[in-house]
Amino acid sequence: MEWILIVFGILLVTFPVVWVKQSPRQKKIANLRKIARESGLFVRRCRRPDAREDERKLTSVCYEMPCSYKELDMKFCLQRISERGEPSAWNTWRWAGQKPSKKWTEVIQYLTTSSSEDVKALTARPGFIGLILDEKNISEGLTFYVEILSNSKKIVDRDLE
Template sequence: MEWILIVFGILLVAFPVVWVKQSPTQKKIANLRKIARESGLLVRRCRRPDAREDERKLTSVCYEMPCAYKELDMTFCLQRVSERGEPSAWNTWRWAGKKPNTKWTEVIHYLTTSSSKDVKALIVRPGFIGLILDEKNVSQGLTFYVEILSNSKKIVDRDLA
């Protein structure tokens, strides 16, 4: 009888954990990341785009596309998560950290005007162009973002590489 109570207690505790792991939201996010990997995107955990230097938590997910241009001037972040950072020329977007030189204007303009409200930040680092998405509320299909990143890669590879 005691064993039955112990097993029942363990099941009572373990069942909600298993259920949360397989919730519809978790399944949607896992499927989104799987499609991204199959489409040639790199999916990686990253800090919030507006994070301060001392904030180290990896709370965001960045969907990145590799590109040929790998210079150090390729490190910047444009975000619309919060009011942190300097205002940019693009409405509702703010610079998190340093600004790029003007040769990036065409790419940034394309990304900021083409993306929907699901895009929380544009992150560019040597060899990669990425978007941080609000994964729980993605309204467009992932192919929409793959196309945006592919077109951005073409602009970068054509004009900058």
């Protein structure tokens, strides 16, 4: 009788561990984030780029590359998730918040023309330039986005320093 209780106790403890496996989609996203970190990108949770001031949920994921330019004028977000925000010079993209100065035009032009439909927003903050991606539907490999961010970093570090 005691051994039945012991076996039942062990099953009760081990069953949830076996039951809580990652789904294939979760494995894919975890692998993407791991590859990004290994490629030198920072991966952070963030608010939707088109979020209102009172919306605080961290529902998006931003893949950022550090750069040496750290001035305060490096703060903007260009999104194509919704119709919120002011229209921009780039088709289907809208400003979410502040607009940058004209010196950012080359970087933004490169990012908007190089990125695929998986890119939902372009962000910049002092010391970082990033992309908010639709992780569920990434069609390109992550190396494609690492290359885009690396080239953007070169433009920022070369032209804005």
